Amino acid sequence: MQLRGKQKRYLRAQANHLSPIFSVGKNGLTQAWLDQLDGALDRRELIKVSLQQNTDTTVEETAQFIESNTDIQVVQKIGRVLLLFKESANEKQRDLSTKVDKI
Template structure:
């Protein structure tokens, strides 16, 4: 999904005070991990992922894995943190995406 600069800026501002809820460690990435991330995004729409010090992956590796295997949008890469966005399939959880798409 393509987002405009204003939409990305709004999402980055919304994620500013959030804490990462998923981590990537020495075990790396898997389809099961990605399914759990997508489930969390379905209820929250915006999450942060943190890369631990013991991982051999970079943020670019994680971004490529996520974008190739799902329709999740990486909004921001900052240090070892990624901010992810995906509109919820459930209409009752679409508060953030309705604001983003109105921009």
């Protein structure tokens, strides 16, 4: 699903109170990290990822790596934090994505 402007605005409002639960550190971007990220998004649908000070990758490189290797969408980039969204594969956990579809 490609997100429209109003949908992104709604997701940003929902993520306002969230804290980053994933981070990119000195080990950089690996397939194992990406698999864990994908699993967390299946349960939550909306998460924040922060880039630590000691990482060698930039926010743009991280966003490009995530979007090119998965169906995860980058909703917003704020400084060293990425806001990510993915519709859950489990229908019972699609609370947020059903609201986004209605917008």
